Amino acid sequence: MTTSVADTIRSFRLACPELPDRSERRAIREAAGLTQAQVATAVGVSPQAVALWESGRRTPRGHYLSRYAEALRTMRELA
Template sequence: MQTTAADAIRQRVQIRRDLPSPAERRALRLAAGLTTIEMAAAVGVSKQAVTSWENGTRSPRGVSLERYVDALRALREETAESV
């Protein structure tokens, strides 16, 4: 099945909706016991990028956004399973 332009737009909108607030991003990372360096390595960005995303001074974009949201989803699921 081929992805249409509308499907791609819907996927991008959903990814944006799944991006938690900066404070929640940091809380998820800390709850998992990860450093900013470890999170950055998992996403494929710099430590400074993760720090700025968690401070709310910048927002992830493109492929970095997709990878970051996937990582945060995994952390959220891990946290929910351990409760």
């Protein structure tokens, strides 16, 4: 059975982690008692990047998207 290009693209989309709404990201971090700098260190980016992600002005890409999504899930569990 061959997989169509459309099926392959859909599988990429399903594998892409979902981020909470931008309005929730800061609340999740604050509820966990963490600073933007602490989250940035855990994800491997600058605190400015986390600030931009929380404001919705930028969206993480590549492996940073996965790492940030995982960090948010973990923080949500801690809160």
